[in-house]
Amino acid sequence: MKLLPVDRHDVERAAEVIAGRLHRTPTLPSRTLGQDVLLKAELLQRTGSFKPRGVLTKLASLEAEEKACGVIGISAGNHAQAVAWAAAEEGIDALLVMWSGASEAKIAATRGYGASVDLEASNPGEAFERLDALLERTGRTLIHPFDDPLTIAGQGTVGLEILEDVDGVETIVVPIGGGGLVAGIAVAAAGRARVVGVEPELSTAMQSALAAGEPVGVTPTSIADGLNAPHAGETTLTIVKEHVQEIVLVSEEEIAAGFRFLYERAKLACEPAGAAAVAAVLAGKVEGGRTVCVVSGGNVAAATAAAILASP
Secondary structure, three states: OOOOOOOHHHHHHHHHHHOOOOOOOOEEEEOOOEEEEEEEEHHHOHHHEOOHHHHHHHHOOOOHHHHHHOEEEEOOOHHHHHHHHHHHHHOOOEEEEEEOOOOHHHHHHHHHOOOEEEEEEOOHHHHHHHHHHHHHHHOOEEOOOOOOHHHHHHHOHHHHHHHHHOOOOOEEEEEOOOOHHHHHHHHHHOOOOEEEEEEEOOOOHHHHHHHHOOOOOOOOOOOOHHHOOOOOOHHHHHHHHHHOOEEEEEOHHHHHHHHHHHHHOOOOOOOOHHHHHHHHHHOOOOOOOOEEEEEOEOOOOHHHHHHHHHOO
């Protein structure tokens, strides 16, 4: 009997669904971080982040009638781009709810893949209210950015690749927004590696949910916009409680330091959210033997990157 909404068999099935459609991203050594620390370069994935793994897994489950009605998603940018790209690949019409203040580069990329973008909301919380209204009005199928078992299973394929490609991995460090990536990797790694989640101090959806015992609203303001979820998911929270051993917080300064390190030393053009795991290791907040840090995305505006790199 399945006790959790997602198990390792679901992740393995997701790997079969997406096989041949996405990159198997490399796991790279970093001498500066130490011989026992490696970087899972998921920023080199299609659309610049891990998100297409979950989206393709979800789209594969849709019936023809659902595809004909189109899909809808909500995102600060990475999930939006993934839905737009994957829907175009499948010939499905896509509408993405974003919000004013979201990255202009990510909005432009989403439109560039062929999706429509709704920008009526002024912040992430309002955007979820807008999503509910559009779901009722349009009849589209929701491709949730994090709180769907199929999405979680798809994201978990990152964990499968790490376990297959890195001998003796003991700890996997994962950025957390709404929790889809960390939940999927934790399921894949259960019993085989310790999983540590990382949240910005200014974006604590999962920490707040754990403290309250249920998802609660937060007002995220981190420079790591890809981690600025207004709440954790119910499904992701359930999995995190069971399979994630620890969650640590990183400051904005630590995220910036991780970002600069990845640009300057690892030559990885990440986004701030993608630097969170490395930020935690650099700050001495994660220790645990042979460690893999997930560099989850690389979609960042040039002005944002330049400002961080120019800071001391």
